Amino acid sequence: xxxxxxxxxxxxxxxxxxxxxxxxxxxxxxxxxxxxxxxxxxxxxxxxxxxxxxxxxxxxxxxxxxxxxxxxxxxxxxxxxxxxxxxxxxxxxxxxxxxxxxxxxxxxxxxxxxxxxxxxxxxxxxxxxxxxxxxxxxxxxxxxxxxxxxxxxxxxxxxxxxxxxxxxxxxxxxxxxxxxxxxxxxxxxxxxxxxxxxxxxxxxxxxxxxxxxxxxxxxxxxxxxxxxxxxxxxxxxxxxxxxxx
Amino acid sequence: xxxxxxxxxxxxxxxxxxxxxxxxxxxxxxxxxxxxxxxxxxxxxxxxxxxxxxxxxxxxxxxxxxxxxxxxxxxxxxxxxxxxxxxxxxxxxxxxxxxxxxxxxxxxxxxxxxxxxxxxxxxxxxxxxxxxxxxxxxxxxxxxxxxxxxxxxxxxxxxxxxxxxxxxxxxxxxxxxxxxxxxxxxxxxxxxxxxxxxxxxxxxxxxxxxxxxxxxxxxxxxxxxxxxxxxxxxxxxxxxxxxxxxxxxxxxxxxxxxxxxxxxxxxxxxxxxxxxxxxxxxxxxxxxxxxxxxxxxxxxxxxxxxxxxxxxxxxxxxxxxxxxxxxxxxxxxxxxxxxxxxxxxxxxxxxxxxxxxxxxxxxxxxxxxxxxxxxxxxxxxxxxxxxxxxxxxxxxxxxxxxxxxxxxxxxxxxxxxxxxxxxxxxxxxxxxxxxxxxxxxxxxxxxxxxxxxxxxxxxxxxx
Numbered sequence: 001x002x003x004x005x006x007x008x009x010x011x012x013x014x015x016x017x018x019x020x021x022x023x024x025x026x027x028x029x030x031x032x033x034x035x036x037x038x039x040x041x042x043x044x045x046x047x048x049x050x051x052x053x054x055x056x057x058x059x060x061x062x063x064x065x066x067x068x069x070x071x072x073x074x075x076x077x078x079x080x081x082x083x084x085x086x087x088x089x090x091x092x093x094x095x096x097x098x099x100x101x102x103x104x105x106x107x108x109x110x111x112x113x114x115x116x117x118x119x120x121x122x123x124x125x126x127x128x129x130x131x132x133x134x135x136x137x138x139x140x141x142x143x144x145x146x147x148x149x150x151x152x153x154x155x156x157x158x159x160x161x162x163x164x165x166x167x168x169x170x171x172x173x174x175x176x177x178x179x180x181x182x183x184x185x186x187x188x189x190x191x192x193x194x195x196x197x198x199x200x201x202x203x204x205x206x207x208x209x210x211x212x213x214x215x216x217x218x219x220x221x222x223x224x225x226x227x228x229x230x231x232x233x234x235x236x237x238x239x240x241x242x243x244x245x
Numbered sequence: 246x247x248x249x250x251x252x253x254x255x256x257x258x259x260x261x262x263x264x265x266x267x268x269x270x271x272x273x274x275x276x277x278x279x280x281x282x283x284x285x286x287x288x289x290x291x292x293x294x295x296x297x298x299x300x301x302x303x304x305x306x307x308x309x310x311x312x313x314x315x316x317x318x319x320x321x322x323x324x325x326x327x328x329x330x331x332x333x334x335x336x337x338x339x340x341x342x343x344x345x346x347x348x349x350x351x352x353x354x355x356x357x358x359x360x361x362x363x364x365x366x367x368x369x370x371x372x373x374x375x376x377x378x379x380x381x382x383x384x385x386x387x388x389x390x391x392x393x394x395x396x397x398x399x400x401x402x403x404x405x406x407x408x409x410x411x412x413x414x415x416x417x418x419x420x421x422x423x424x425x426x427x428x429x430x431x432x433x434x435x436x437x438x439x440x441x442x443x444x445x446x447x448x449x450x451x452x453x454x455x456x457x458x459x460x461x462x463x464x465x466x467x468x469x470x471x472x473x474x475x476x477x478x479x480x481x482x483x484x485x486x487x488x489x490x491x492x493x494x495x496x497x498x499x500x501x502x503x504x505x506x507x508x509x510x511x512x513x514x515x516x517x518x519x520x521x522x523x524x525x526x527x528x529x530x531x532x533x534x535x536x537x538x539x540x541x542x543x544x545x546x547x548x549x550x551x552x553x554x555x556x557x558x559x560x561x562x563x564x565x566x567x568x569x570x571x572x573x574x575x576x577x578x579x580x581x582x583x584x585x586x587x588x589x590x591x592x593x594x595x596x597x598x599x600x601x602x603x604x605x606x607x608x609x610x611x612x613x614x615x616x617x618x619x620x621x622x623x624x625x626x627x628x629x630x631x632x633x634x635x636x637x638x639x640x641x642x643x644x645x646x647x648x649x650x651x652x653x654x655x656x657x658x659x660x661x662x663x664x665x666x667x668x669x670x671x672x673x674x675x676x677x678x679x680x681x682x683x684x685x686x687x688x689x690x691x692x693x694x695x696x697x698x699x700x701x702x703x704x705x706x707x708x
Contacts, residue, residue: 045307045644054641071639080485086391086398107301107371109311110397113633116486118309118642122371124302146300147371213638216485 008096009154010193010221011177012203013070016228017187020053020068027182028072031155033141035127048121050152051179067227070179070188073098073119073152074212074220081111081120089149096193096221097154105148112149116213120151154190172198193221254686255526261425264679267522267671269429274521275668282665289658292651297373305649309642310633312369314652316480318659319365320625321506322358323404323477324499325618328507329355329411330470333418334463342688343535345681346527350518351511352415353676357666358510359408361659363401368655396479403476407469414462420445420455421680474499481628488569489632494557498550505540505547505590506621509614512536514667516611518676527677530605537604544595544617551624565635573631582623590620 028034028051037047051072058065075098081090082098089104090111112120126146129137137143140157144150155177162175172191180188191200200223203209208225249255266272296303306313332351336344367373391398424445427438445451475496481487482495492498515528515536558566573579594613597603604610630646637643670676692698 045310046302047308052641054639056640083392083394084397084483086395088389088392105372106375108366108369108397109371110395110480112309112311113487113490114484116637118637118639121308122306122311123300124304124306125300145372146302149371213486 006094006194007192008194008221009159010075010096010191010200010204010223011154011180012189012200012209012223012225014187014189014203014225015067015069016208016225017183017185018053018068018070019185020055020066021184022053023182023184024051024070024179024188025049025053027178028152030136031138031141031178032153033127033137033143034150035129036133046122046124048123048127048150050119050121050150052119069224071117071119071212072179072222073154074117074218074222075152075154076218076220078217078219080114080116080216080218084110084114086110095159097156099156100149100151100153102142102144102148102150107147107149109149116216116218120149122149123147254689255682257683257686260527260682260686261429261679263524264527264675264677264682265426265429268426268673268675271672272522275672279665279668282661282668285661286658286665289655289662292654292658293368296368296651301371303649303651305647305652307644307646309637310630310644310646312629312633313646314626314648314656315365315369317622317626317629318656319362319369320477320499320629321618321622322362322365322659322663323474324503324506324621324625325358325510326355326362326407326411326507327470327474327500327503328358328511329353329414330407330466331504331508332511333414334466334470337459337463338467341535342685343532345685346524346532346677347511347515347536348681349415349418349674349678350514350676351507352411352418353667353670354507354510354514354663355411356408356415357663357670359404359411360666361663363404363408365659366397366400396476396483399476400480403469403473407466407473410462410466410469414459414466417455417458417462418678418681419674421447422675422678425679426675471496471500474503481632487632488563488566488635489558489573489628492554492557494550494554498547498554501543501547501550502621502624504543506618508536508540508543509594509617509621512540512610512614513618516607516614519607522671522676524677527682530607533607533610534601534604537598537610540614540617541595541598544591548591548595565637569631569635572635573627579627579631582627586620586623586627588620589616590624 029036029049032050034048034050037049041047051070054069054071056067056069058067075096077092077096079090079092079098082092085091086108087104087106089101089106091099091101093099107122109122112118112122123144123146127143138157140161155175158177159175163170166174172195175190177188177190180190189200189203191198193201193204195201203225204223206225208228209223210226211220211223249259267275304313304315329352332344333348337348367376370376393399420442423438423442424447427435427442427445430438478495478499481490482492484490512533515532519525519528555570558570574583594616597609597613603613634644634646667676
């Protein structure tokens with residue numbers, strides 16, 4: 001029944017609109033019951049965040065420019081994390097999502113080694129929250145125990161709720177992910193890539209489109225739009241030019 | 246007791262009494278060593294329990310260095326296990342006579358190191374208590390089968406096949422010795438050996454079946470010789486995204502490295518057997534000499550593969566791959582480890598083995614074989630960790646790895662555990678095969694060629 005819908009959920013991220021405010025990171029943290037990151041986690045390199053903003057500096061002073069790129073699970077069609085899991089804890093579902101099944105996971109962390117984008121998180125400890133926050137956890141999302149992997153699910157709970165509420169008449173743009181809602185500049189667009197009229201499909205055909213690490217042939221469902229650089233013709237332009245193919 | 250008969254051969258009674266001195270009597274040091282090792286082993290189990298209770302946060306692992314000391318040690322012990330198959334199967338099929346006194350020790354080393362290697366994925370996994378879900382290929386509770394594409398699922402299958410084969414092989418080779426023990430013990434132990442000896446009386450039919458069984462098992466186990474460590478290497482080789490792991494040469498490279506470390510571990514064991522039980526007349530400098538010659542060849546082939554691996558990596562002129570190699574070989578602290586690895590794995594021990602005086606010097610052979618295994622452990626570490634600690638384009642994920650004392654203890658524990666198991670085994674079964682020893686005494690002779698006396702082996706050829 002689900003297969004008939006033939007959906008392929010995807011995302012388009014316009015890096016030109018991203019100002020690196022980290023609103024999406026916080027929204028994701030709240031929506032998906034991700035434990036808070038304290039100093040110890042940063043020091044030990046065990047930060048949990050399903051979406052992160054990578055920052056790159058370009059150019060020499062005074063013509064220096066910060067570039068931001070939000071990175072989350074790319075939901076690759078040809079995902080390197082999937083074949084290596086011995087227990088099928090991660091697999092591709094028929095809606096184009098790379099799914100993590102927490103109950104099956106035994107924590108070999110093999111998928112995380114396979115992932116070229118390093119977006120898979122491992123629960124080294126049992127997750128804990130301060131008492132005040134415990135009452136604010138999202139009841140739609142499982143709390144992951146220690147010893148298992150987790151990663152961006154493209155707000156699976158929102159997709160399911162949207163489908164349930166709309167029945168057959170699911171309109172494009174009806175389902176919004178948490179990061180998309182939180183993005184002040186509207187850099188993130190979510191939708192069905194198989195629907196040729198959806199906003200994501202139109203945006204994904206843009207001249208500015210590119211995907212991360214195309215040389216690995218992972219075929220991600222997350223498409224990035226390159227920055228439009230006003231300084232392109234000046235001394236900074238070289239990198240932006242290569243991005244715009 | 247008369248040690249040698251008229252033809253200057255060790256008498257069978259003498260052989261029995263000396264080689265059973267660790268089995269029928271308890272060596273003085275045995276109880277002390279076993280209790281000390283037992284203490285360390287118990288602490289290891291307690292620490293493992295703590296890790297299960299609180300999670301893998303007790304290790305020094307992080308993101309993206311998800312695999313560390315545990316997997317390194319896993320690969321190391323699988324490597325050590327190649328000693329058994331090399332010495333008892335390949336040397337048996339090629340009729341290398343000098344293998345005889347070390348076959349059993351090598352087999353035991355194989356079995357216990359494999360059992361230890363099998364434990365490491367359990368220690369390493371996040372939810373050890375669910376491991377039964379993937380180790381048993383049966384869809385009992387989940388309705389789905391394990392993922393056969395994953396090398397991590399092929400690992401337990403290959404290793405348990407090897408373990409089963411080695412155990413059968415060991416048992417077949419133990420049968421005549423079990424009968425010897427049965428005839429020399431009383432009470433509970435006699436009953437135990439009687440059951441295990443399967444009614445062995447040493448008649449020609451039984452001997453024939455025992456020999457045929459041994460040869461068949463060696464031949465059947467030959468494919469495992471290639472498969473086990475190849476599969477372990479695929480754990481790394483199939484990850485397209487990790488530079489330094491994604492290499493096509495890994496399977497043969499790992500196999501030859503495993504033989505290098507495994508045979509060195511047998512040398513270490515032989516020295517310890519001489520010192521611990523005083524079997525100087527059975528484990529002789531000639532055996533060290535022969536093993537060191539074998540090791541020289543294996544080590545040199547392995548060194549060739551080490552450089553080929555680098556060559557394969559650099560041949561593509563892929564920038565991230567070159568950056569990784571630059572880090573692995575030239576950047577601190579990896580450069581120190583790399584230097585130690587090259588020195589201990591090849592440069593120090595192997596040129597020593599060129600000289601016969603060193604090859605027949607037990608203490609030097611002992612220490613050089615230990616050096617090799619330090620180097621081989623570092624080899625695995627230098628493959629696994631720099632690959633994960635590579636500088637990806639995503640700067641916010643760059644991390645370093647420093648193993649916690651917990652991981653170091655589990656590494657130490659694995660050595661205590663293997664040694665403890667071998668010591669307990671030595672108290673129940675003879676570590677040097679009595680019948681093989683006697684057989685070689687019967688076959689061997691000295692012939693005079695001119696003024697020189699040359700030790701030779703006589704075999705009856707079937708017409």
